[in-house]
Amino acid sequence: MKILFITATRIGDAVLSSGLIAHFAKKYPGARFTIVCGAPAAPLFESVPGLERLIIINKLPLHTHWLRLWGMLATTSWDIACDLRGSAITSFLLTRNRIVGAHRDETVHRVIELGRLTNIEPWPSPTLWISDADRKVAKSLMPYDGAVLAIGPTANWGGKQWPPDRFAALALQVTAADGFLPGARIAVLGAASERSMAQPFLREIPSERLIDLIGQRLSIAAACIKHANLYVGNDSGLMHVAAAAGTLTLGLFGPSSEVRYGPWGRHCATVRTPKGFKEIVLADGFDHTSHQSLMEDLSIDTVYTALEKLNSKANNGGEGEPSERPA
Template sequence: MRILFITSTRIGDAVLSTGLLDHLIQTYPQAKFTIACGPVAAPLFEATPQVERIHIMTKKKRSMHWVDLWKDCGFTWWHRVIDLRNGPITYLFPTFRGTHLHRDDKTQHRVELFSNLLKLPTPAGPVLWTNDNHEQAADKLLPANETILAVGPTANWRGKTWRAEYFLDLVQRLTAQDGILPHAKIALFGHISEREPAQYLIDNLPNDQKIDLIGELDLPTVFACLKRCQFYVGNDSGLMHMATAARIPTLGLFGPTQEKLYAPWGDHCATVRTAIPFLDLFAENFDHQKTDSLMDSLSVDMAYEGAQALWAKIQTTKGQTSQ
């Protein structure tokens, strides 16, 4: 039995689809899976159980990447094809049952959208996987028996990136004697290509407190590191959704993106957003590539209060569970 699972190019959307993938893995424990996704997201699935192979869809002119997928997968008889990108060619794949996401509903969170595709009774939140190599690498990168605050100060475009000086103020408050994580280590996460906007934060954290992981770590190792942290705060990004999958308290900072679609998923998560409403953030000369941060109306006080509220909620839930 073989199942083809076609998911996103972007890390965040790919992570948000993994709950659906996990449901299929649990439902078909004997199946062999082929994952088709973009090159940036592909490493997420390195340790996914039952995966036979990963087809990397590198975008090409005239949608030729779909033709490449056909050449690779179009002559296999599939038990199921799950296409979250509604590709123009996957309707032709030989399959007992094909399921396509026909439209991008802008009223639904991505987790709900993907889960509704298979009519799951409960939305399936993100799930990620690691192997022993990833776990051992994380053990070397993070100190044992330390409280660690994870921070995602980067994003894939400048407009939704909170300024580094705001992050510095926030993490100093959170790890102060009267903060939610007194004297915690601070682990910084992000890709090497996004390092420049975070440089002020990197340079101004004490060396004995800072764990600088902004670089080229593979995604499963990043996930293994996140599992060892006690709290995450960061911009709306793929990292935020990976923290959600790690089941640590996750606070997402939002401005020019919509939390109703992309909020971190689960009872262990929360969001805070700019005082300026979403639609009012975009001026006539908005340029996705060049416009500076649109997050300035999200104050450090607002973010700190959001972190405090989430932490208090988590502690209350733990207390009720232990009773």
């Protein structure tokens, strides 16, 4: 059984699609996978069981990257060719079963949409495959003798970024002597290129409390997040990694839709700005090219209350508000 799986360039969308791979691996024991994705997400797929080939797709002028990719795939007869990018490439491949994610339903969560596309129920929950080597590195980076609060203060667009100094104030409040995670260490995560975004956060956290994981390889970051007690962050790829890791996850939303892209799982919750997604993006003067934060009206108290509620429910044997919305 040979399965071709073409997924997203961005980390978040790639994570949300990972449940399909897990489903195929379980349904077809011994299947051999060729996975095509963007470079940012590639580390998350390196330890997929049955991985035969991992192809990183880099965009080329005039969309010639698709022609190049076709040349890599055309000599194989596929049992399943699943293209979540919605391209025409599978039409020119020999395959017994073709799945193309061409349509988008913005009214339902992406995981539900993928489940409907492939006729999978229950919905295919995102999955992580973490290697022993990455676990070993994570163990050297994370303390295991106490609680850890993980923070994701960056995002791929400034409009979705809650001010980093508020993340710092939140982290210090949560881990204070009278907070609900007293004395916990504070881990901060993000891409190496995002260090400047996180600098206002880093300046506020005492060095003896800080675990600086910015710039760590994505698969190592995932292994670290898995051992945190809580994760709170902007709507980003790392938020979806945290949810897939099974860590209690609170996602912060403003100019993006929690209905469509909230962290997936009953151990997750979201909190958003007073204004709804459409109220923000359809407002006069909205500029999607601006990197000014559109999250400034989300208060620290609101986020603290939501995070404390999520933590309390988990500790009392309950769960956060489910992200698995009904079909």
